[in-house]
Amino acid sequence: MSTASGYVTPSQIEVAQFVPPPELAPFVTQFYHFRCNQRRVRDAQPAALGHIVFYLQGKGTLRFDDGQTYWNDPVSLFGPGMAHAEFDIEGPFEDFGLAMSPLGFVALTGKPAHSFADRMVGADELFGDGITQMAFRFRVARKAGSISVREMVEQTTAFLLPFIRKVPADHIELIQTVSQWISSEFDPDVEAVFAKIDRSRSTATRLIRHYFGASPKQLMRKYRALRAATVLVDPDATPEMRARVESLFYDQPHMIREIRHFTGRTPGALDSDDTRILRVWLSKDNFRQLEAYPG
Structure with a gap:
């Protein structure tokens, strides 16, 4: 297929998953890094857990089943998915993110999961400007080749740990x-x-x-x-x-x-x-x- 079609061949996809550090493990199920060199990407995202996603390259939209469409922020938070969503991305595209456990979503955000189900918001709404500044640093450093995924995991972990709230x-x-x-x-x-x-x-x-x-x-x-x-x-x-x-x-x-x-x-x-x-x-x-x- 041509690159304009939106179809993606396996050779154009790179996905790596990382076990969270022990201190974050009850709250985060995995970190992941995704890269695709396609100029245009259209596909579906299955219903899943809540995520925090840093956009390192490219831009696009995510349309939920109810018709709501969101442009990606420098770093976004997704609530738990109760239906699929359709994404349309202008590449090349690269992101780095993490999936939150049910415990983690509430402990990290302080918000009920159902109020964010099938929603996407700028992560700064819940974590302040610091997470947006970190997202910009990641984006610049990745372009310069001066930061590894491991280092992004370490910095994100250090940023999130102070936000953890006690759960009964x-x-x-x-x-x-x-x-x-x-x-x-x-x-x-x-x-x-x-x-x-x-x-x-x-x-x-x-x-x-x-x-x-x-x-x-x-x-x-x-x-x-x-x-x-x-x-x-x-x-x-x-x-x-x-x-x-x-x-x-x-x-x-x-x-x-x-x-x-x-x-x-x-x-x-x-x-x-x-x-x-x-x-x-x-x-x-x-x-x-x-x-x-x-x-």
């Missing part, structure tokens, strides 16, 4: 319970999570929305669809695994609707030429980073 121990226990429930199976039973939490149903739902950005039923739908998509893009998936994925949904139209809602593409389109970046984020090697951090 019983809330941490609830986060762990919900995370284990989400990870327990392809199609976790919604009633099972309420049975594990020693609170009223309304209080449990309120706290789950506070940390995870959505109700248990919405979380179940999200992770069921993402896991199904991960199997469908896995070249090593067996026919039995694919059949199991199909059995998770009422029927094929239901599966198509759910996977499209959370990934931006129908099952049949997941292996098309314009979903190469989406497939990177849905790959089984990366999928564990979409999971809620277990505390």
Whole structure:
């Protein structure tokens, strides 16, 4: 395909992921560095955790499922995704970012996750001008070749640590319970999570929305669809695994609707030429980073 088409070949994508330093590990699931030399990039971003993203080169827009469109700031904060988003980027493009655990989003921002679900804001709204100044330093230094990704991880960690707020121990226990429930199976039973939490149903739902950005039923739908998509893009998936994925949904139209809602593409389109970046984020090697951090 021509570079004007928006399609991306695997050779034009570089993705590297980094384990966070131990002191940040309960709050951040991973750091990552992404680079693409394409002049124009269009693809989908699957529903995932909350992120902080530094834009080092290039510019573009992100359009959420409700039609809201955002231009990228020097550094942006995304809330937890409850639907896919479409991005349109003018490259070459490079970014550096981190994914926040449910505990991390609230501890670092001091805000309820559900109030930022499917939203993108300038990170300075929550972290002040210091994070914008750091973003500009990163951008200039990357252009000059004078800063490594490791150094950006170290500087970002040092910047974020003072923002960590204390979270009540019983809330941490609830986060762990919900995370284990989400990870327990392809199609976790919604009633099972309420049975594990020693609170009223309304209080449990309120706290789950506070940390995870959505109700248990919405979380179940999200992770069921993402896991199904991960199997469908896995070249090593067996026919039995694919059949199991199909059995998770009422029927094929239901599966198509759910996977499209959370990934931006129908099952049949997941292996098309314009979903190469989406497939990177849905790959089984990366999928564990979409999971809620277990505390």
